[in-house]
Amino acid sequence: MDLIHITAKQQPVINRLHDAMERALAYAAAIRDNAQDDRQPIPAELVASFAADYDRLLSILTDAAT
Numbered sequence: 001m002d003l004i005h006i007t008a009k010q011q012p013v014i015n016r017l018h019d020a021m022e023r024a025l026a027y028a029a030a031i032r033d034n035a036q037d038d039r040q041p042i043p044a045e046l047v048a049s050f051a052a053d054y055d056r057l058l059s060i061l062t063d064a065a066t
Helices: 011-038 044-065
Strands: none
């Protein structure tokens, strides 16, 4: 079995990022449910803003992986 080696220094911040992403997924699901319940979509500009935030996050993590 391959195990991912994470340094002691990285472990707490990686755990916090994981927790934050889990919460973000739950919030996104709640936004979707509310939009569907209300039959009122959220603005496309808001979705684009969140997508840009996640693109930056992935870029930062990719830098950390290289």
